[in-house]
Amino acid sequence: MLTKKLTILAFFAFGCYSVNAQDQDPKAKKILDELSTKTKACTTIKAEFSWVIEKKDKSKDSQVGKIQTKGAKYKLEIPGHEIYCDGKTVWDYIKDANEVQIKDVEVGGDDAVSPSNIFTIYEKGFKYKFESEDASTQIISLFPTNPDKKKFHTIKLYIDKAKKQINSVKMFMKDGTTQTYTIKTFACSAVIADTDFVFDSKAHKGISIEDLR
DSSP states (O other): OHHHHGGGGGGGOOOOOOOOGGGSOHHHHHHHHHHHHHHHTOSOEEEEEEEEEEOTTSOEEEEEEEEEEETTEEEEEETTEEEEEOSSEEEEEETTTTEEEEEEOOOSSTTOOOGGGTTOTTSSSEEEEEEEEOSSEEEEEEEESSGGGOSEEEEEEEEETTTTEEEEEEEEETTSOEEEEEEEEEEESOOOOGGGGSOOGGGSTTOEEEEOO
């Protein structure tokens, strides 16, 4: 159920396949290197985002959420769920059920979820190509180096030229749907206590705890 709910984060975890930089588009690489340098300078990140799925019949579904990260730690808030990770353990608090599911962090593999990588998704497992730019935005396409194991075939990054920051990500799925993630707000190096990444069951009276470790 956690995996289902975190479809919204599918693009945060694409495995660990290295890519030879010599095979890459040099203009795209320069832009992504600048983006990576700017992002990694942030000791923490806080962001609000929207997520829109458009199906083949043109119907749409949308959600909004919040995420904060600190190294491998993260807290994700999406409708009905608060998901905490201290780098070792994941707590998925299901609000309507007043239930928390506890799992170990998944390491590696195609289904591993790692929201801490949200703003550096392009660094491993992709070939990339510069597409176009205008006065404010640069567009780069990503292609997985191991496409047979992925549910998508292409990802497009829309990057703010001045801020060197990802504005939105568009995933093109093999089933014909598209998923678009738009960053609404972004705060770099805000003070976040480590305790913010640990779920406090004592704060929820009558909570049901399902330990799946």
